[in-house]
Amino acid sequence: MTSTSTPPGLARFNTLPEDTARAALLEVCASTAWAERLLAARPWATPDDFHAASDAALAELTDADLREAMAGHPPIGRPGRGDPASAREQRGMTGASDALKAELLDLNLAYQEKFGHVFLIRATGRTGEQLRDALEERIGNTPEQEYETARAELGKINRIRLARLLEETSDRPNA
Structure with missing residues (x-):
């Protein structure tokens, strides 16, 4: 992205107090190491720079860091209460039949037994059947x-x- 000015949401995020920015980043990804790497890389000029920094931080995560990040995600088909991000992302499960939900529960349990962590997938835009x-x-x-x-x-x-x-930071009058 080539722009002469930083987009408003990114400009506001760049200037958030460190504790506020850390809390926002940990809502995105539960890995403390990932959030700290991004905090250390502020400010960014463009959203592309922000995403590239995220990708680089993700690539550097140790196995323990990755497990910490995955632990912040609820199982597919069971978004966490009070977790609007997961509920929004798993919207494709809305209206899923009880049989599909039961099948996903069984598959999730088998997956967790085999791999030792939650099944992680970009659920946004996918149906329950596609997730299964x-x-x-x-x-x-x-x-x-x-x-x-x-x-x-x-x-x-x-x-x-x-x-x-x-987008949310852009909407805040005095973030």
Whole structure:
């Protein structure tokens, strides 16, 4: 993105007090290491710079950091109470049949038993059936394949959430 001025939402985010910015970043991604890397990289001139910094921080996460990030996500089909981001992202589960919900629960439990962490996928824009199909496919991965797939999916989720964060920050009169 080539722009002579920083977009309002990003400009406001760049100037948030560190504690406020950290809290906002941890709502995007529960990895403390990821949030700290982004805080240390402020300010950004463009949203593309912001996303690139997020991608770079994600690539540097250790296995423990990635587990911390994944622990911040509820299972597919069961968004956390009071978690508007997960509810919005899992909107494709709205209206899913009880049979599909039960199938997803069983698959989620099998996945967690095999891999030791929640099934992580960019759910935005996907139907319950698409989520189930992806879960069925990925449960056949090796742990190494699945860890890298989960890392890639976390990157997609983070990009969506960061874009929303900049929109929300843009709407604040005195952020």
